[in-house]
Amino acid sequence: MARPKVAFFDFSCCEGCQLQIANFGEPLLDILKLIEVVEFREVMSEKYAGTLDVAIIEGSINTTHAIERIKGIRDRSKVLIAMGSCATIGGVNGIKNAFPLNDIAEYVYGGDSEYFESIQTMSVHQVVKVDYFVHGCPIYPPEFVAVLKAVLMAVPYDVPDYPVCVECKLNGNVCMYDRGVTCLGPVTRAGCNAWCIGNGNICYGCRGMVSNPNEKGSIDVIRRYGLSMEHIINKLEMYNKCRELNPHG
Amino acid sequence: MGENIKINIQHLTRVEGHGNIVVDLKDGTLKTCNLEIVEAPRFFEGMLRGRSIFEAQHITSRICGICACGHTLASIQAAEDALGITPSPQTIKLRKLLLHMEILDSHILHIYLLAVPDLLGVKSFMPLIDTHNAVVRRALRLKKACNDVCNILVGRHVHPIRATIGGFTKLPTDYDLDLMLKQLTDLHEDLDETIELISTLEFPQFQRESEFVALVSDNGEYPLLSGNIGSTNGVRMNKSDYKKITNEYIVPHSSAKFTRLSQDSYAVGALARLNLNCGKLNPKAKETAEKLNLANGSNNPFLNTVAQAVECVHCLNDGIKIIEELKATGIDYKEEILVGANETSTITVKSGKGVGAVEVPRGVLFHAYETDETGRILNADIIVPTGQNLANIEADMRALIPTIRHKSEEEITLALEMLVRAYDPCISCSAHFLDVKFVNRRR
Numbered sequence: 001m002a003r004p005k006v007a008f009f010d011f012s013c014c015e016g017c018q019l020q021i022a023n024f025g026e027p028l029l030d031i032l033k034l035i036e037v038v039e040f041r042e043v044m045s046e047k048y049a050g051t052l053d054v055a056i057i058e059g060s061i062n063t064t065h066a067i068e069r070i071k072g073i074r075d076r077s078k079v080l081i082a083m084g085s086c087a088t089i090g091g092v093n094g095i096k097n098a099f100p101l102n103d104i105a106e107y108v109y110g111g112d113s114e115y116f117e118s119i120q121t122m123s124v125h126q127v128v129k130v131d132y133f134v135h136g137c138p139i140y141p142p143e144f145v146a147v148l149k150a151v152l153m154a155v156p157y158d159v160p161d162y163p164v165c166v167e168c169k170l171n172g173n174v175c176m177y178d179r180g181v182t183c184l185g186p187v188t189r190a191g192c193n194a195w196c197i198g199n200g201n202i203c204y205g206c207r208g209m210v211s212n213p214n215e216k217g218s219i220d221v222i223r224r225y226g227l228s229m230e231h232i233i234n235k236l237e238m239y240n241k242c243r244e245l246n247p248h249g
Numbered sequence: 250m251g252e253n254i255k256i257n258i259q260h261l262t263r264v265e266g267h268g269n270i271v272v273d274l275k276d277g278t279l280k281t282c283n284l285e286i287v288e289a290p291r292f293f294e295g296m297l298r299g300r301s302i303f304e305a306q307h308i309t310s311r312i313c314g315i316c317a318c319g320h321t322l323a324s325i326q327a328a329e330d331a332l333g334i335t336p337s338p339q340t341i342k343l344r345k346l347l348l349h350m351e352i353l354d355s356h357i358l359h360i361y362l363l364a365v366p367d368l369l370g371v372k373s374f375m376p377l378i379d380t381h382n383a384v385v386r387r388a389l390r391l392k393k394a395c396n397d398v399c400n401i402l403v404g405r406h407v408h409p410i411r412a413t414i415g416g417f418t419k420l421p422t423d424y425d426l427d428l429m430l431k432q433l434t435d436l437h438e439d440l441d442e443t444i445e446l447i448s449t450l451e452f453p454q455f456q457r458e459s460e461f462v463a464l465v466s467d468n469g470e471y472p473l474l475s476g477n478i479g480s481t482n483g484v485r486m487n488k489s490d491y492k493k494i495t496n497e498y499i500v501p502h503s504s505a506k507f508t509r510l511s512q513d514s515y516a517v518g519a520l521a522r523l524n525l526n527c528g529k530l531n532p533k534a535k536e537t538a539e540k541l542n543l544a545n546g547s548n549n550p551f552l553n554t555v556a557q558a559v560e561c562v563h564c565l566n567d568g569i570k571i572i573e574e575l576k577a578t579g580i581d582y583k584e585e586i587l588v589g590a591n592e593t594s595t596i597t598v599k600s601g602k603g604v605g606a607v608e609v610p611r612g613v614l615f616h617a618y619e620t621d622e623t624g625r626i627l628n629a630d631i632i633v634p635t636g637q638n639l640a641n642i643e644a645d646m647r648a649l650i651p652t653i654r655h656k657s658e659e660e661i662t663l664a665l666e667m668l669v670r671a672y673d674p675c676i677s678c679s680a681h682f683l684d685v686k687f688v689n690r691r692r
């Protein structure tokens with residue numbers, strides 16, 4: 001059987017998710033035996049215009065040109081994977097949506113802001129259909145491998161829809177709330193093995209919110225620790241601001 | 250090709266981010282010679298306004314995946330400067346180790362995946378998997394080892410988790426130190442072979458007098474994490490005066506802001522650092538610089554890749570030295586920092602201004618913040634290395650084209666691409682305030 005043709009495309013992002021893949025080391029060569037990478041601008045000069053079996057999209061959509069480009073890629077791709085929070089939920093790029101667009105452009109460009117076109121940041125699925133999601137900022141490599149396997153076997157991949165706390169407790173971490181600080185684990189979807197808490201930090205919500213966040217419970221906790229709701233919403237907006245463009249996303 | 254050359258390279262490949270090269274030579278005169286930056290706007294400085302100073306590191310790390318640790322370190326330095334915090338000697342050591350790992354990691358990526366294919370005459374590393382399998386494996390091994398050390402030190406390299414204002418949220422155990430030491434000592438052989446490979450490659454011959462800018466210091470250490478700003482034209486300033494160095498200005502064909510100092514442009518990066526501080530490299534790296542004919546510096550921008558190789562040797566050996574010192578003194582775990590969404594409860598905030606200046610893989614990086622008394626960011630300014638190099642790259646292109654204009658279109662294109670790639674430009678990061686609408690775009 002011919003190896004599936006795979007291409008990587010980057011939109012507005014830091015390109016850190018592709019680097020996570022480059023960091024696989026020598027096992028990367030085994031992955032490359034299973035797929036045929038036909039386009040990957042960051043590391044290849046080769047280009048490909050034909051039909052793709054798999055398109056892997058990194059980054060969020062925030063220009064009209066990007067909207068056209070992603071639609072074109074969707075049209076010629078059998079399977080489309082959104083990779084990383086920028087692509088799956090808008091990620092940090094969404095913070096910009098908290099500001100009026102001309103205000104933020106003017107702050108950065110001063111009087112020259114009229115040169116620069118910008119629209120609100122959107123995640124990929126807010127523009128085209130996405131078949132597989134690999135959440136995280138950056139992606140968690142074991143999950144990427146799991147998704148790639150699912151794609152190659154043509155079976156669905158179910159993103160965990162329970163909170164980071166579940167993985168965190170399984171790992172035996174001392175809860176940050178017990179250490180006196182607030183953590184977004186209770187409302188954030190798992191799948192990263194509670195990466196940040198395992199490293200002594202809190203969860204910042206980078207994988208997006210669980211579909212049914214126990215908002216009441218979180219508010220109780222927040223009150224108990226005397227934090228303002230504004231503070232928590234502000235924190236959540238670090239990754240999840242784009243959600244309000246499409247609340248079911 | 251002669252008197253009339255028209256080149257339009259859209260979406261330059263094998264650089265980070267998106268850039269175009271546009272050259273128009275008409276009747277022997279250079280009409281246009283532009284490096285256009287076409288990255289979508291991300292507005293990082295604008296997005297930081299109103300956010301807590303404690304979030305600045307977390308957010309600005311996401312400017313660039315390759316320089317995530319560099320942005321982290323510059324951001325933390327600026328924030329600590331604004332808050333009046335002095336990091337402990339242990340924290341400084343660990344930060345230096347982190348910076349070494351990032352420079353090593355990034356240089357390896359550039360040398361093997363982005364620059365070597367041109368020099369071996371192939372389009373990417375993909376064909377090298379068959380023709381130069383051992384070389385590809387070596388590159389992936391080196392890359393992975395740097396990444397593994399960062400995983401141990403800060404949780405992950407792409408967007409470090411443990412490095413924060415005040416220090417680290419978790420400190421390496423004795424076992425971690427041993428593991429990192431082993432990872433690094435195991436790299437000597439691969440790195441020696443890398444230097445061998447570099448010594449066999451032929452780089453284009455081209456010279457142009459540039460002004461080089463990098464951190465400088467009065468002590469014997471090769472300055473990466475701290476120092477004043479210096480230039481080969483004799484400029485020397487405190488980091489708080491960074492604006493006098495960078496003098497940003499906007500050009501219509503690219504809204505990544507351009508910079509100039511004593512001349513119309515200046516260069517930052519590995520070659521600039523070597524030109525200013527070569528004498529301070531550790532002995533093994535100095536030896537390498539001599540072997541690769543860089544001990545007296547160079548005006549050939551193509552040799553930035555060679556300078557990176559020299560720095561790899563420096564970072565590996567100095568990294569090993571730091572771990573050995575930490576092993577000898579032992580780690581003080583009382584220094585671990587507790588952070589949370591209500592982080593302001595543990596570290597006192599005040600209004601202030603601060604600047605961070607750190608040598609990251611592609612050159613000196615500046616972060617500057619101003620905060621109010623509750624620790625909210627009022628203003629943020631970030632000046633990345635690639636932005637500082639853009640004007641110099643264009644000046645190099647202008648000087649290079651007349652010397653190669655008799656060559657074929659393919660050869661000229663390749664030479665220009667190689668020149669741009671030699672600077673290792675990170676366009677996604679210079680594009681933290683970029684346009685997508687072209688004012689002077691040529692189709």
Ligand code: SF4
Pocket residue numbers: 013014015016017058059083084085086087091092136137138139311314407408
């Ligand atoms: S999700 Fe995060 S790591 Fe991935 S590209 Fe976006 S900013 Fe970078």
Ligand code: SF4
Pocket residue numbers: 164165166168169173174175176177183184185186194197203
């Ligand atoms: S530390 Fe965070 S993720 Fe872990 S259990 Fe507590 S709230 Fe949940």
Ligand code: SF4
Pocket residue numbers: 136137164188189192193194195196197202203204205206207208
């Ligand atoms: S712990 Fe939270 S912030 Fe950290 S990787 Fe997991 S989801 Fe993202």
